Amino acid sequence: MTDIEWRDFDGVEVPTTSGEAAADEPVVDGRRVWHPRRSKLAAALVKEGFPGWRKVLYLGGGAGTGPSYVADTAEAVYAVEFARSPARRLVEVAETRQRLFPVVEDARKPEIYRSYVEKVDFLYQDVATRGQADVANANAEYLRSGSTAWITVKARSEDVTAEPEDVYDDVEEELGENYTVEGIVDLAPFYDDHAVVTATKI
Numbered sequence: 001m002t003d004i005e006w007r008d009f010d011g012v013e014v015p016t017t018s019g020e021a022a023a024d025e026p027v028v029d030g031r032r033v034w035h036p037r038r039s040k041l042a043a044a045l046v047k048e049g050f051p052g053w054r055k056v057l058y059l060g061g062g063a064g065t066g067p068s069y070v071a072d073t074a075e076a077v078y079a080v081e082f083a084r085s086p087a088r089r090l091v092e093v094a095e096t097r098q099r100l101f102p103v104v105e106d107a108r109k110p111e112i113y114r115s116y117v118e119k120v121d122f123l124y125q126d127v128a129t130r131g132q133a134d135v136a137n138a139n140a141e142y143l144r145s146g147s148t149a150w151i152t153v154k155a156r157s158e159d160v161t162a163e164p165e166d167v168y169d170d171v172e173e174e175l176g177e178n179y180t181v182e183g184i185v186d187l188a189p190f191y192d193d194h195a196v197v198t199a200t201k202i
């Protein structure tokens, strides 16, 4: 486990980690560049700074690249991904990392992985599908009171016709069942119509 270190890359201060490459990511000073145009979590880190985490539940693990960076910097990362093709690669990436645990399940049914996913102090979500607040609410049981959640909201996944700000407001309201929303971090200029809702578990 190592800390995030910041490096200048393409004129932007970007997070870097040490660890084995998982994709074709650039390397600076022998460190993996976590590029804000390739990862929404990296974009959020560039805009918000590193919030700190020890154990992470990562919903929407994709092919494992994002989770691999988190695994470089955390004690344990549980990465949930339900689509067969990316999940296959996620499992391969996890084979090279002791702290990355793939969970090939549907994040809308968190009770399925209750027996093997422990409580965490940080929830990161990037599922990019309709019902993003529902997924975060369903998984709130994995967070202790006072823990942090960063929930990426792709506005167009909720409603292609709505103004992104209206979508973020709706998500904020829905999250109120389980979370206190601390802020809405627009991911421009790295991603259009995406924001990360930063929240604290009630």
Ligand SMILES: C[S@@+](CC[C@H](N)C(=O)[O-])C[C@H]1O[C@@H](n2cnc3c(N)ncnc32)[C@H](O)[C@@H]1O
Pocket (backbone or CB within 6 Å): 038, 039, 040, 059, 060, 061, 062, 063, 064, 065, 066, 067, 080, 081, 082, 083, 086, 105, 106, 107, 108, 126, 127, 128, 129
């Ligand atoms: C934008 S990609 C995530 C990319 C990843 N964050 C990265 O940086 O490498 C969104 C992923 O969420 C997954 N996903 C969407 N809904 C899901 C659900 N209900 N349960 C598990 N995975 C889901 C999709 O299959 C897709 O692979």
